[in-house]
Amino acid sequence: MTIDLNDPLTLIAIVGGAFALVLVILLIMVVKRAGQSTQMAQIVASQMGGVTQRVQMLSDGQQQLFGGLTSVTEAQAQSQANMLKLMEQRLQNVTEMMNRNLTTSAKTTAASLGELQQRLKTIDKAQENITKLSGDVLSLQDILSNKQTRGAFGEIQLHDIVSKALPSDSYSLQHTLSNGKRADCLIHLPNPPGPIVIDSKFPLEAYEALRRAKSDYELNDAARLMRTAVRTHIKAISEKYIIEGETADGALMFLPSEAVYAELHANFSELVREGFNARVWIVSPTTCMATLNTMRAILKDARMREQAGAIRKELALLYTDVDRLGTRVENLDRHFGMAAKDIAEIKISADKAGRRAQRLDNFDFEELAPDADPAVVPLSVPKS
Numbered sequence: 001m002t003i004d005l006n007d008p009l010t011l012i013a014i015v016g017g018a019f020a021l022v023l024v025i026l027l028i029m030v031v032k033r034a035g036q037s038t039q040m041a042q043i044v045a046s047q048m049g050g051v052t053q054r055v056q057m058l059s060d061g062q063q064q065l066f067g068g069l070t071s072v073t074e075a076q077a078q079s080q081a082n083m084l085k086l087m088e089q090r091l092q093n094v095t096e097m098m099n100r101n102l103t104t105s106a107k108t109t110a111a112s113l114g115e116l117q118q119r120l121k122t123i124d125k126a127q128e129n130i131t132k133l134s135g136d137v138l139s140l141q142d143i144l145s146n147k148q149t150r151g152a153f154g155e156i157q158l159h160d161i162v163s164k165a166l167p168s169d170s171y172s173l174q175h176t177l178s179n180g181k182r183a184d185c186l187i188h189l190p191n192p193p194g195p196i197v198i199d200s201k202f203p204l205e206a207y208e209a210l211r212r213a214k215s216d217y218e219l220n221d222a223a224r225l226m227r228t229a230v231r232t233h234i235k236a237i238s239e240k241y242i243i244e245g246e247t248a249d250g251a252l253m254f255l256p257s258e259a260v261y262a263e264l265h266a267n268f269s270e271l272v273r274e275g276f277n278a279r280v281w282i283v284s285p286t287t288c289m290a291t292l293n294t295m296r297a298i299l300k301d302a303r304m305r306e307q308a309g310a311i312r313k314e315l316a317l318l319y320t321d322v323d324r325l326g327t328r329v330e331n332l333d334r335h336f337g338m339a340a341k342d343i344a345e346i347k348i349s350a351d352k353a354g355r356r357a358q359r360l361d362n363f364d365f366e367e368l369a370p371d372a373d374p375a376v377v378p379l380s381v382p383k384s
Contacts, residue, residue, distance in 0.1 A: 020055065154200035154256040155184055161285060162187075162198075165292035170299050177247070181240040184254075186247075187295055190302035193248040196295075197241035198288075200254040203229040207260050223267075230264070230271045238278040250279040252291070258284050 155173075162171055162185055175186040183197040206229040210222035233253065241251040253275065255261045261284035264271055275282050283291055
């Protein structure tokens with residue numbers, strides 16, 4: 001049997017036993033000394049009686065304490081059982097709730113992962129497009145870095161815009177003017193204003209330098225180059241493509257980039273004003289399309305005016321044809337009247353012929369006389 005030293009009842013029992021053992025030892029020592037003194041024996045006996053009484057009281061208290069500890073132990077055990085049951089119930093509820101939450105979270109996570117996968121696919125596709133676009137941008141940069149290829153690129157873009165906005169017979173590409181200069185595009189507008197030239201060769205070196213500038217010095221130097229290049233180009237267009245009596249009193253400078261157009265209007269507005277003064281209008285792909293649509297309306301109005309005389313001539317001819325048609329209808333009506341009269345007369349003759357045929361059918365033939373000459377057969381006179 002194992003002794004539990006943590007149990008209060010066991011400790012009390014051990015203490016009580018030890019106390020009783022000490023009392024017995026004292027009693028034995030007292031008995032050994034009994035021969036030495038009777039008075040001492042009486043005192044010891046009196047003390048032993050008191051000790052015995054106290055031991056009895058201690059035993060009674062020990063019993064009461066044991067009973068109280070038993071009750072406390074039983075109550076504690078019951079409380080622990082109730083606590084364990086409550087804990088188990090709560091643990092079960094928490095477990096069920098966690099299972100439900102985990103199931104819901106798993107479904108939500110699966111749906112989120114599905115959406116994330118779709119978005120990743122979209123991002124991958126967009127990345128491929130961006131990679132392709134980056135290659136196209138690099139190719140465009142290579143094109144724009146060369147003057148000849150840049151000029152061809154501007155001409156192709158201008159041709160695409162013009163061909164979409166105007167009829168094919170209203171413009172000419174690479175048209176040679178009387179001064180020997182070749183225009184990228186000549187719009188055949190009526191007078192006024194007259195044919196107008198569109199030039200697509202814009203110097204982009206200064207703009208590229210302005211875009212790559214990192215310090216204030218580089219920025220100022222690139223801006224100075226930009227102003228010089230644009231002024232030179234405006235002057236060249238004004239001198240080569242504005243010819244009095246042959247072209248309109250203005251020309252268009254086509255910029256193949258909206259960024260350059262925005263940069264000029266945002267930071268170089270004085271160059272735009274100088275272009276206005278030189279009658280050189282700066283246009284981008286968007287504004288060029290709007291300008292060409294306006295020119296298309298002008299061409300349509302001019303062609304309608306040109307056709308107005310032809311329309312009046314055709315109307316006069318149409319009136320003559322209608323008048324001739326009326327005369328011929330009258331003649332036809334007259335012929336129809338004569339034919340109706342002839343038909344009526346034919347009907348009268350037919351009626352007369354019918355009546356005569358009826359009378360012939362009613363003639364009576366007389367019998368031949370016996371002495372009459374058989375060769376001569378007289379006809380009887382019809383009865384009236």
